[in-house]
Amino acid sequence: MVDPIATERPKILIIDDTPVNIALLGQALQEDYVIQIATSGAKGLELANEETPPDLILLDVMMPDMDGYETCRLFKQNPVLRDIPIIFVTALNEMDAEVQGLSLGAADFLIKPVNIETARLRIRYQLEREQMRKELQSREASLRLAASVFAFSHDGIVITDAENRIINVNGAFTRITGYQLDDIRGQTPRVLKSGRQPMDFYKNMWHSLLTENHWSGEIWNRNKRGEIYAALTSISTVKDESGAIHHFIGIFADITLLKNQQYNLERIAHFDALTGVPNRVLLTDRIDQAIVHAQRAKNLMAVCYLDLDGFKPINDSYGHETGDQLLIEVTQRIKGCLRAGDTLARIGGDEFVLVLLDINDGRECRAVLDRLLAKLAEATVLSGHHVSVSASIGFTLYPDDFTDAETLIRHADQAMYVAKQRGKNRYQLFDPHLDRLALEQGKTFARIEEALQQHEFVLYFQPKINMRQGRVFGVEALIRWQDPGRGLLPPSAFLPAISDTELEVAIGKWVLNRALHYLQEWQQMGIMLTVSINIAPRHLLQANFVTELTAQLAQYPELRPHCLELEILETAALEDIERVSNVMQACQKLGVNFALDDFGTGYASLTYLKVLPVHILKIDKSFVIDMLSDAEDLAIVTGIISLTQTFGRQVIAEGVESIEHGLKLLALGCENAQGFAITRPMPAEALPNWLSSWQPIADWRQGTA
Known part of the structure; x- marks a missing residue:
């Protein structure tokens, strides 16, 4: 052909x-x-x-x-x-x-x-089918002229009499069906019937044959071995000189392989390869259908966005094969909680979407989700490991949330994040107010990203001193945003909006690079200080953090690495203290030291002091500011200083805003401080002049008021 x-x-x-x-x-x-x-x-x-x-x-x-x-x-x-x-x-x-x-x-x-790939396949298939139909018509004419065509045709050919009883078949017929002529002579082609087509299919076929003398189409038949195959078939009537039907000629080609390829392509396009459930492409179509169904039935439909809690540590610790087994197990558990008409789709690594039909009210949906959370929380054994996960689920109800499929998914996704923020292993109904808040946060995020690209961020530095010696030994780098419209903004005005995001990491890298730049400038001027930088948990725990830090230090070969100090929050290591400790030890081999910031605000301080290789603890300013008037804050400050002495750590107090604060700290055994009583944070360019003109506070050096 x-x-x-x-x-x-x-x-x-x-x-x-x-x-x-x-x-x-x-x-x-x-x-x-x-x-x-x-x-x-x-x-x-x-x-x-x-x-x-x-x-x-x-x-x-x-x-x-x-x-x-x-x-x-x-x-x-x-x-x-x-x-x-x-x-x-x-x-x-x-x-x-x-x-x-x-x-x-x-x-x-x-x-x-x-789906473009599906469209290409079907268009090509129909064009090939039409070409085959035309060829089959031509072959039908040739059969009356040359018997050799019948014998050597690659397509199966069957000839029946006027009563549709088989009188002859060719070799291709036997090859495709397994039947020899002697097996089926005198029988009708119904011997090949698979049962896949309804009776109306055959009624229409015979109507076309008797009225138009021809029929063509696809038939699913069954061969002698009981196997079902697809046949592209053309049947024609042959009449005698009087116009009466003399016999029928059926010509067919086995297109099973093509049909299977078409089926496989459609599955690849619409179903998740790992779990076998619909993917996002098919999910959107299913939700569109569910919307139509809900409108007709006049009841509710729920779209639920599910994200597993604790999947990544399992995947990282035990390998992707175990992670894949867990996803398959989770899929089966979810399916076991759903009804026949519901849909489960996997749209990401450990993210699923559920579409629940015929929901009468929100309580019914919550009952399904309660069963689902309980089922997912059950522990299981995979590859010899006992593993367990939970799930955070966000859901929205249509038509209460009257919108399209993509927006319903987005709303459920947003509600899922709220569920995670509120403690995980729970579900949360979509709230339009939170949606508006998310949109505003998105705009803020985009503006901060633009500010980084437009070089609108600057570094300020706040000195650290030894009060008794009257000596400046370091500075803390503090980021500010020089917004063209709003002026100079503190970190609290923008950092919370990008917390635990890649943008927070990008800004952290910028701060580190600029701080090293200034540190080198000052050392070339003869100013020897330690610069401390706040490192976000997500930044510190990046797999390539130590490698990138090494590369950044290599750009400033004249620097003494021990002049760089990284400050991490006390709460940063709560979820993976061992991993944080390993990263810190690798950095210390480069000569970089660590300080534990906001010490006292967490709940596992003694554990940190025993495990984390930090050499400085910073007393949070919230305790220092009020310690002169609040006995509880004073007791906390006193306890932290005693802990540092016991564990052999240095201590520095933030929030020293008066001479009296300094004197009290000195009396308690804390000599290092930073705060407004010393100076406010200043631009890098102002620091050399400040250092040359700064006078130590006499009362602190003497230790008396």
């Missing part, structure tokens, strides 16, 4: 009243096909009649004036155009629409949104 696609570009006529759809389809197909475009059924008929008819028609169902069904009917009434394959393109996904289209002679359906 000559491949028409290989010899010349077939012509495809696209009939669609929506310019966007035309543009998308046309652009995707124009490299392989000659594209004609019509924006109405009438224009499509006119183009097909005026020029060389197209080889295939892509026809939109829903069009004004003349819809796709009427257009298809008119094409089929035209003897010149009737055999052109017509593929309906429709957003409808209902059986009655498909039956109506097929009854009018449509060859296939494409469901919006159109």
